[in-house]
Amino acid sequence: MRTYDYIVVGAGSAGAVVANRLSADARDKVLLLEAGPASHPWARIPIGYAKLLNNPAANWLYTSEPEANTNGRQLPVPRGRLLGGSSSLNGMAFVRGQAQDFDTWAQMGNQGWSYADVLPMFKRMESYAGGDDEFRGREGPLRVTNPEPRDPLYAALIKAAGEVGIAHNPDYNGASQDGIAMSQATIASGRRMSTARCYLEPIRERRNLHIETGALTEAVVLEGKRCTGVRYSIGGNAFEARATREVVMSAGTINSPQLLELSGIGQPERLRDLGIEVRHALPGVGENLRDHYAPRTRWAIGAKGITFNDRGRGLGLVWQALRYATSGRGMLGMVAAPIRAFVRSREGLSAPDVLLGWVPMLTEPGPKGPKISRQSGVTCYAHPMRPESKGHIHIVSADPRKAPAINFNFLSSPIDAEITARAVRIARSVMTAPAMAPMRVSEIAPGVARNTDDEILEWVKQAAETTYHPVGTCKMGSDAMAVVDAQLRVHGIEGLRVADASIMPTLTSGNTNAPSIMIGEKAADMVLRGRDC
Ligand SMILES: Cc1cc2nc3c(=O)[nH]c(=O)nc-3n(C[C@H](O)[C@H](O)[C@H](O)COP(=O)(O)OP(=O)(O)OC[C@H]3O[C@@H](n4cnc5c(N)ncnc54)[C@H](O)[C@@H]3O)c2cc1C
Incomplete structure (x- = not known):
């Protein structure tokens, strides 16, 4: 031994x-x-x-048990x-x-x-x-960088957030987290x-x-x-x-x-x-x-050439690959949600309690993980940051391989449900603010017909997933x-x-x-x- x-x-x-x-x-x-x-x-x-995400060579690929507020779904x-x-x-x-x-x-x-x-x-x-x-910190082992901010979608989102009272904050890891910002990333030189x-x-x-x-x-x-x-x-x-x-x-x-x-x-x-x-x-x-139990709100974008659905398929993908190979930049070198906002779901809170994260594309499930949709759009996840609902993990066998x-x-804690519904509404308010008009935005999910908390939460139970932060x-x-x-x-x-x-x-x-x-x-x-x- x-x-x-x-x-x-x-x-x-x-x-x-x-x-x-x-x-x-x-x-x-x-x-x-x-x-x-x-x-x-x-x-x-x-x-x-x-x-x-779906690859057994490098992923434990666990799934959760079915539960009431996932409508019986087992989440990845x-x-x-x-x-x-x-x-x-x-x-x-x-x-x-x-x-x-x-x-x-x-x-x-x-x-x-x-x-x-x-x-x-x-x-x-x-x-x-x-x-x-x-x-x-300036000299630690972990390199942290900012993604490319020069993108019409990100500029529009920052302006739209400002229009609904969410200010731009260049460093949410600094003095205060409040506001909208480009995501800092554990990416350097495209790696x-x-x-x-x-x-x-x-x-x-x-x-x-x-x-x-x-x-x-x-x-x-x-x-x-x-x-x-x-x-x-x-x-x-x-x-x-x-x-x-x-x-x-x-x-x-x-x-x-x-x-x-x-x-x-x-x-x-x-x-x-x-x-x-x-x-x-x-x-x-x-x-x-x-x-974090996070509904992904989905938005169609009518303006051309804005999202990666337009820019990352067919010849666009070839261009993205070339760009990545020569500069380490573009879609292949991108953090999963390049822009995010830390916001308060209501007045009187001492700090933000909701996170919004935007992904500049729509994806759909494929056999080997998410694949990029034909439809052009944006995904915005929106969720409470400090949920009170608590679950558990226990072995079901003495076999370590099981x-x-x-x-x-x-959502077993009512406050989580309440803040989740508010978070979806905040996402809506940014996506429909005047600065987004040139993007020709229309709501796909939850869909304009879902307005009350109950209607929004019904959709959350059908569609939300975690953001992988157990x-x-x-x-x-x-x-x-x-x-x-x-x-x-x-x-x-x-x-x-x-x-x-x-x-x-x-x-x-x-x-x-x-x-x-x-x-x-x-x-x-x-x-x-x-x-x-
Ligand atoms: C898909 C995904 C996306 C995410 N996105 C983000 C993000 O953008 N930003 C962010 O901040 N966080 C993100 N997270 C969360 C973040 O990565 C995790 O919270 C963090 O990595 C957890 O660190 P850990 O050390 O607790 O566990 P892990 O990093 O998971 O490490 C545990 C290690 O233990 C090993 N291990 C487990 N059991 C055994 C065993 N029996 N014998 C030997 N080895 C074992 C595992 O193989 C693994 O290498 C994401 C997570 C996932 C899965």
């Missing part, structure tokens, strides 16, 4: 960061276990996003399964969230997680040319900036970091209440590795609770029913699941349902931390890659501080 100082499970947004920072001192031996492969050709090119739950994890197939939008998201975590009793505490992590992880030095690219590739030469791909972790090893290592398999062969200091679980919101349960840590009755020996009762494991059951429980299933906190403490240590177990999106007690206001990377940075600091004690 091999012995390491640290074992990190999962090389995703957070895990790759943890492995990088823990192996910075050549005296520390680190094992990084990743179930998926080292890479995939589509993971380097931004447009590869669409190619990996894509998750990256390769080095870089979901940062290797996500939409590349770079959004930190609001100061108040982290201040709320601190107010919940999580010392060290206020905005003032996490801002240095956000700064040290990134390299971004714009914004204010007080808020932005996706995943954590594999930015945190693992540059340290390939480190001899003290052993990266094992195709390695499915099956459980952690417990000696009494101490975690001493992990069991994993490669190509059906079983292995065990020992950690003299700590195991850091960074398998993500779906797989971290799955692995805890497979290891006998969770709700006793549930584990016993599956024949798993209960090693430690922890009722919060797999609970507190939150995600997918856990994912229940989102969407969090919270190994919640940080000190209450009975918390799984980890503010140092990310699993309650009641020594030598085991969780560091990924699953520890977020609440959803951050926006996308979740940047906060997951921040969690990786912070976790590494905590582990290293523990070592020095």
Whole structure:
């Protein structure tokens, strides 16, 4: 059996960061276990996003359970399964969230997680040319850029938003999130900036970091209440590795609770029913699941040559490919939603509570992922940013290869339904503002006939999907349902931390890659501080 100082499970947004920072001192031996492969050709090119959404070579391809407010539909739950994890197939939008998201975590009793505490992590992880030095980092490993703003559609949207009271904000990751802005992106020189690219590739030469791909972790090893290592398999062969200091679980919101349960840590009755020996009762494991349930409003655009439906098909696609090959720009190098707005659904709120994101095309489902429609148009998703509805994820088998059951429980909190309907109306108000008139816009979905909250929500239940931001299933906190403490240590177990999106007690206001990377940075600091004690 091999012995390491640290074992990190999962090389995703957070895990790759943890492995990088823990192996910075050549005296520390680190094992990084990743179930998926080292890479995939589509993971380097931004447009590869669409190619990996349905691709089993790099994606766990989970689905949710049917539920009432999805009209019984099972929603796709894509998750990256390769080095870089979901940062290797996500939409590349770079959004930190609001100061108040982290201040709320601190107010919940999580010392060290206020905005003032996490801002240095956000700064040290990134390299971004714009914004204010007080808020932005210049020398971090993760390159963050702005997309091309010179586009008539984006100019019209910014003007239209202004007409309905949504001001232009050039840096929503700066002093304030409010307003409409071009999306900042983890893209540089036309390439996706995943954590594999930015945190693992540059340290390939480190001899003290052993990266094992195709390695499915099956459980952690417990000696009494101490975690001493992990069991994993490669190509059906079983292995065990020992950690003299700590195991850091960074398998993500779906797989971290799955692995805890497979290891006998969770709700006793549930584990016993599956024949798993209960090693430690922890009722919060797999609970507190939150995600963004986002209706995609759809708009036909009558003006010619505006959208990628016009510019990205046939000869247009050839031109786009040439443009990308020569400059790294255009549709093939584009962030998934190049323009977004953070808005308040009503007066009196201290911060925005709704996100609108525009995609300059209409797509439709195809056998290998979304394909570009013949009809020219724009998609605008619109959703509450801090939903209160909570679901759960639990294993249904003691077999680590079996997918856990994912229940989102969407719109179970009435306030989420109310804000969702308002969000759709705000999208409508921007799309029908005078500045959009030259685009010759007409509403496809939800459709002008749907006006009342009930009518809009009926459509939401038929059509909404997630924006792929599940969090919270190994919640940080000190209450009975918390799984980890503010140092990310699993309650009641020594030598085991969780560091990924699953520890977020609440959803951050926006996308979740940047906060997951921040969690990786912070976790590494905590582990290293523990070592020095
Ligand atoms: C399609 C999609 C689009 C998205 N778009 C955006 C966006 O535009 N902007 C944004 O900010 N966020 C986006 N997100 C969300 C964001 O990418 C995630 O929140 C973030 O990557 C989560 O990081 P993580 O470290 O928690 O998990 P992950 O990055 O998912 O990493 C978990 C890793 O653990 C590995 N693993 C799991 N189980 C095991 C096991 N048993 N053994 C070994 N390894 C294991 C996985 O293979 C994976 O590599 C998107 C996500 C998806 C899926």
